[in-house]
Amino acid sequence: xxxxxxxxxxxxxxVSKTFPLGQGRKLSAVREVSLTVExxxxxxxxxxxxxxxxxxLNLVGAIDRPDQGEIEIDGQSLAGLSRNQLADYRRGIGxxxxxxxxxxxxxxxxxxxTPVLPYRVNYDKVGRAxxxxxxxxxxxxxxxxxxxxxxxxxxxxxxxxxxxxxxxxLLADEPTGNLDSATGAEIIKLLLSLREENGMTILIATHxxxxxxxxxxxxxxxxxxxx
Numbered sequence: 001x002x003x004x005x006x007x008x009x010x011x012x013x014x015v016s017k018t019f020p021l022g023q024g025r026k027l028s029a030v031r032e033v034s035l036t037v038e039x040x041x042x043x044x045x046x047x048x049x050x051x052x053x054x055x056x057l058n059l060v061g062a063i064d065r066p067d068q069g070e071i072e073i074d075g076q077s078l079a080g081l082s083r084n085q086l087a088d089y090r091r092g093i094g095x096x097x098x099x100x101x102x103x104x105x106x107x108x109x110x111x112x113x114t115p116v117l118p119y120r121v122n123y124d125k126v127g128r129a130x131x132x133x134x135x136x137x138x139x140x141x142x143x144x145x146x147x148x149x150x151x152x153x154x155x156x157x158x159x160x161x162x163x164x165x166x167x168x169x170l171l172a173d174e175p176t177g178n179l180d181s182a183t184g185a186e187i188i189k190l191l192l193s194l195r196e197e198n199g200m201t202i203l204i205a206t207h208x209x210x211x212x213x214x215x216x217x218x219x220x221x222x223x224x225x226x227x
Contacts, residue, residue: 007039007201008074008168010060015069016224017055029055031224032069037217039168042195042202044215052224053205057171060203061093062086073169091115094162094200098174100154102146102161108133109142112161125164132160135197136190152183159190163198170195172204176211188214 012035018026030052037043045053058064060071062078071078073089081089102111112129133142136156146154155175162170172191176184188211195202204211212218220227 006199007041007195009039009072010035010037010169010201010203011070011072012036012056012060013070013072015056015059015066015071017052017059017064017066028224030059030066033221033224033226034069035219035226037201037203039201040195040199041217042192042204042215044212044218045203045205045221046207046209046212046218047221047227049207051221053221054173055224056221057173057203057205060169061095061171062090091119092165092167092169094165094167094170096155096158096162096170096172096175098177100146100151100158100178102154102157104146107143107145108138108149108157108160111146111157112164115161116164129160129164132163133157135163135194136160150183151179152186155179155183155187156190159187159194163194166198168200170200170202172202172206174206174208175204176206176208181210184208185210 012033015030015033017030018028021027033056045056047053055064059066103114109129112132113125116125130142133139136159138153138156149157176187179187191202192214204215206212
């Protein structure tokens with residue numbers, strides 16, 4: 001289910017997710033969301049804080065399970081997967097985070113390698129990581145520690161790390177949220193060019209109106225529902 005060179009097909013049907021708040025109260029983070037995303041599409045998901053954007057990405061990424069409804073990836077329901085199959089599925093997705101989530105003691109190259117280090121793969125890991133750093137504009141910075149990189153450069157390392165497993169699906173949660181507008185624009189341009197080169201479906205949760213305007217499609221969430 002890693003998706004083809006054209007990207008991954010995502011189908012979400014009547015999906016809801018609630019979280020307990022204590023004292024019998026619950027938060028309805030996502031409510032009866034239905035959505036189809038064609039392979040190779042860049043979809044922007046916008047809405048105010050607390051509208052359910054990150055929760056929806058976590059459900060598609062199998063970090064959380066929905067309380068009801070179904071998520072299908074390339075025709076396969078996530079609900080029917082075993083724990084080991086879900087772990088394999090998550091390994092086949094690229095995740096990009098607002099806070100970069102780089103390991104401070106590791107070089108840029110080693111950070112890119114972290115998702116695949118424990119696994120046997122049919123390619124040269126170091127060679128691929130080096131190529132990806134060049135692809136995101138960081139050739140020659142392989143040995144730099146995160147503290148020596150700007151925010152935009154750290155996010156580029158995060159994007160290279162997300163691509164190490166050649167994912168058909170990339171999930172980006174506020175990828176420009178910690179960046180100034182000019183650097184954010186560079187990251188948007190980079191994501192779109194990588195989609196063309198690598199063949200991916202990209203789901204982006206964002207407050208950034210400029211980023212949303214560059215996407216192929218745009219949905220807005222309000223109180224967990226598509227507005």
